[in-house]
Amino acid sequence: MQKTFVLDTSVLLHDPRSLYAFGDNLIIIPAVVIEEIDTKKNLLDIIGRNAREVARELDHLREQNSLSKGVRLENGGTLKVELNHKSFSHVAEWFNEVNNDNRILAVTLNLQLENENKGIQNMVVLVSKDAIMRIKADSLGIESQDYLHDKIEYTYETYVGYKEYRVSSTLIDQFYEKGYLDYHYFDDIGLLSNQFLILKGEDSPNKSAVGRFDKLTGKIKALVFGENSYWGIKGRNAEQRMALEVLLNDDIKLVTLTGKAGTGKTLLSLAAGLYKTNDERIYKKLLITKPVIPVGRDIGYLPGDKNEKLRPWVQPIYDNLELLLGTKSFTKLEDTLVGMNRIEIEALTYIRGRSVPNQFIIIDEAQNLTRHEVKTIITRVGEGSKIVLMGDTEQIDHPYLDSECNGLTYIINKFKEENLSAHVTFRKVERSSLAQLAADIL
Incomplete structure (x- = not known):
């Protein structure tokens, strides 16, 4: 089922290429978002750069057709700048201040209500980097989500640069004597290049060692510089x-x-x-x-x-x-x-x-x-x-x-x-x- 994604200004200023990140769905940009981007285009920081990039992308797309009527994207989706559905009546009861955020919410809610009245099975989703916008949307019964396209799956548990591994005290003694250990002792834990390994003694908890995995030589090497001042x-x-x-x-x-x-x-x-x-x-x-x-x-x-x-x-x-x-x-x-x-x-x-x-x-x-x-x-x-x-x-x-x-x-x-x-x-x-x-x- 095709969805309708309404993009908040924060999404476009965060990633100008977000226009192409929603597959073959309908992408809606409220007219007020264009106004907000226009106010940012002269900034000299990354926000200004992204605003100018969005403007160039939209200017290129409008060569195909009027943006208010809709433009087909290469990925099969459709992009439309929404000039209608701006009535404030359904939002004013809860959020009566006429500001840009509430105007974007009004467009989203009006699109959703129109689909419901026509019996159209099309989910309308507001996409915003602003947590408050997502909270307000939720309170109005609007489906909302963060822009997830460029998020990296990263937690302290997935990659911190080192791992701990329990081994025999004999192996730790061997590591100190030779200055290295062959990787075949640890190939089951999947070390990455230059990842560190903290060895802990199984039978002697106070005995430990730290080594760095040298992928080119296939060895866990003892620290050369880290022990000095x-x-x-x-x-x-x-x-x-x-x-x-x-x-x-x-x-x-x-x-x-x-x-x-x-x-x-x-x-x-x-x-x-x-x-x-x-x-x-x-x-x-x-x-x-x-x-x-x-x-x-x-x-x-x-x-x-x-x-x-x-x-x-x-x-x-x-x-x-x-x-x-x-x-x-x-x-x-x-x-x-x-x-x-x-x-x-x-x-x-x-x-x-x-x-x-x-x-x-x-x-x-x-x-x-x-x-x-x-x-x-x-x-x-x-x-x-x-x-x-x-x-x-x-x-x-x-x-x-x-x-x-x-x-x-x-x-x-x-x-x-x-x-x-x-x-x-x-x-x-x-x-x-x-x-x-x-x-x-x-």
């Missing part, structure tokens, strides 16, 4: 040691780190970056950046030059650099950074169009990136560079992203089987006992 920083737990192992391995070009605040993602990445650029000179520069997404109300325009405007957004990075470099004031930190001439803190806005060769690149708060943005960033990575993306997928500030459809989650799942990449999920907070308690119970 770098710029005064050493892994305090197994997850941090695993992270250092992949951060300092030059053969692994893409590293993703996820975990709650205070687990050490940024500090470990900076320590590894400083060691690789300043001590070993493997990379010419340490490039640090993050998306500029405000938490809560935007503070507006900031005074000063580019560096002064950027500083409030990257203050957590400066805090970690002060600890690593042993400086006690921002002025001394700036002097140290200028003297080293190997660290660049940049706004993510300026990375488009660049080619970044021979650099150790750190992208903080990557959970606030869209799939398109993260693709843009990784395709900027030049020859001889390494990129680290990290963040907490439970703390997303972008209005149209969630834990299952953000750039960081997307990259983790797309690259988890590649030899050039590795992932580690942090569970233990090391900032303080209070921070660990807050992360667990709040």
Whole structure:
């Protein structure tokens, strides 16, 4: 049975290609959605880009026929811009404010009532990224759903970058003696490339070991870098040691780190970056950046030059650099950074169009990136560079992203089987006992 899907503005601004994601069904775009997209087209962020992309797609489709009459799509569906069914009478009793959301609800409800009056067996579904819109639709008896087309099946249980396995104490002793174990001991658990294995003794619970699966050699290898200290920083737990192992391995070009605040993602990445650029000179520069997404109300325009405007957004990075470099004031930190001439803190806005060769690149708060943005960033990575993306997928500030459809989650799942990449999920907070308690119970 064919369905009618009414698309909310949030869906189109999240994914301009959503027009083609509903098979051979009828796709309805209320006229008010076109108006809302028009108000977003001049924005300079990803929302503005998507608004312009939607406008181009609709402009291309209208060449076939009037959008108000309906246009056939390549996948067999039909797209229509709805100009009628805008009566507010059925919605006003419960939601009497005449705003754009309620106008979209009115169109959806009127289409549904018309089908019922005509005896047409056609389910009308409102698709929205806005949870409040879905709640309001449900209260009106309208079928509603989130836009699921680009969601990744990702949970902490499916892929965290490591697995635990109980073995005999003899095998653990053999691992320490040889520095590796052949994969045939563990081929039944299906390890991915660069996935870690935490070995626990069956007969001796206190005996354990951590190894990394090297798919090219077919061996579980002992940690080479993770047990050492770098710029005064050493892994305090197994997850941090695993992270250092992949951060300092030059053969692994893409590293993703996820975990709650205070687990050490940024500090470990900076320590590894400083060691690789300043001590070993493997990379010419340490490039640090993050998306500029405000938490809560935007503070507006900031005074000063580019560096002064950027500083409030990257203050957590400066805090970690002060600890690593042993400086006690921002002025001394700036002097140290200028003297080293190997660290660049940049706004993510300026990375488009660049080619970044021979650099150790750190992208903080990557959970606030869209799939398109993260693709843009990784395709900027030049020859001889390494990129680290990290963040907490439970703390997303972008209005149209969630834990299952953000750039960081997307990259983790797309690259988890590649030899050039590795992932580690942090569970233990090391900032303080209070921070660990807050992360667990709040």
